[in-house]
Amino acid sequence: MGSVVLSLDAELAWGFHDADSLPEDRIAAARESWLDLLDLFDEFGVPATWAVVGHLLLDSCDGEHADHPTPDGWFDRDPGTSASRDEAWYAPDLVEAIEDASADHEIGSHTFSHVEFGHTTREVASAEMREAVEVAERGGRSVDSVVFPRNYVGHRDVLAAYGVKCYRGVKPRRWYDRGPLGSVAKLVGWSTGAISPTLVHPEEDEYGLVNIPASLYLFGFEGRARTAAERVTDDPVVRMAKRGIDRAATEGGVFHAWLHPNNLTEERDFDRMRAVVEYAARARDESGLDIETMGSIASAVKDHEPRPREPIGPR
Numbered sequence: 001m002g003s004v005v006l007s008l009d010a011e012l013a014w015g016f017h018d019a020d021s022l023p024e025d026r027i028a029a030a031r032e033s034w035l036d037l038l039d040l041f042d043e044f045g046v047p048a049t050w051a052v053v054g055h056l057l058l059d060s061c062d063g064e065h066a067d068h069p070t071p072d073g074w075f076d077r078d079p080g081t082s083a084s085r086d087e088a089w090y091a092p093d094l095v096e097a098i099e100d101a102s103a104d105h106e107i108g109s110h111t112f113s114h115v116e117f118g119h120t121t122r123e124v125a126s127a128e129m130r131e132a133v134e135v136a137e138r139g140g141r142s143v144d145s146v147v148f149p150r151n152y153v154g155h156r157d158v159l160a161a162y163g164v165k166c167y168r169g170v171k172p173r174r175w176y177d178r179g180p181l182g183s184v185a186k187l188v189g190w191s192t193g194a195i196s197p198t199l200v201h202p203e204e205d206e207y208g209l210v211n212i213p214a215s216l217y218l219f220g221f222e223g224r225a226r227t228a229a230e231r232v233t234d235d236p237v238v239r240m241a242k243r244g245i246d247r248a249a250t251e252g253g254v255f256h257a258w259l260h261p262n263n264l265t266e267e268r269d270f271d272r273m274r275a276v277v278e279y280a281a282r283a284r285d286e287s288g289l290d291i292e293t294m295g296s297i298a299s300a301v302k303d304h305e306p307r308p309r310e311p312i313g314p315r
């Protein structure tokens, strides 16, 4: 029997602070979407893994982070105020809302300040993990699961040294993920059912971390392509997700879907999420499919293949 995993990159403004301009609509919608998603998950008793940017756990900061070895300017947009003043940069209330939900969510980490681990030094990666773990531990929490910003996997040894148990790996590439022909095939294939989503099989890596690759980004099919597809059929992403859930229920393996709270800006985005969550909950109730957090998947893999390991690097 298989599992469904839902993971969220919870970042508010931190997902964009290194961009030329901030997408104000997505940032403005993100808080409300975060809370609406918690309500939706509670309605169906569905647990998710919330990979929260560590800075959001802070009540306030100096805006400088002078001890942090990131390049000059990295914290330029950090307002250096507090949660009551700048709620896109601090969100201890939203983290508490995850804990207060009745669904048994996991709070993971999306690094401290959304640094791309595939493109940074070991020193910066270590500082990101140290800050993220410290702010979590000050709140009585641990960091078991990590989602890499923009999915750039890197410095896995550093994660292991900080006691992380698992991460979301990149989606296995398929032929239709490349080139203009692939895009056309994807549009047609997603709509008609000719393309089936990827089921993944979590495995322990050389550092003792469990890699739980992504299967489907629930908002990777947007803009004109989405509108065109919806003109001829119902939401192609919902169709794709339902096929993934069905396959997990019948074939085993993990269907790992992911999103950002800030992806939900329109009514049709909420309709999509409701359809996916409701379908997964029904499959669980009728077929015994598991809906699990990343941490729970990792524990199952580790229990199955116990392997002692020595943490490396500074703690």
Ligand SMILES: [Zn+2]
Pocket: 055, 060, 061, 062, 063, 064, 065, 078, 080
């Ligand atoms: Zn700050």
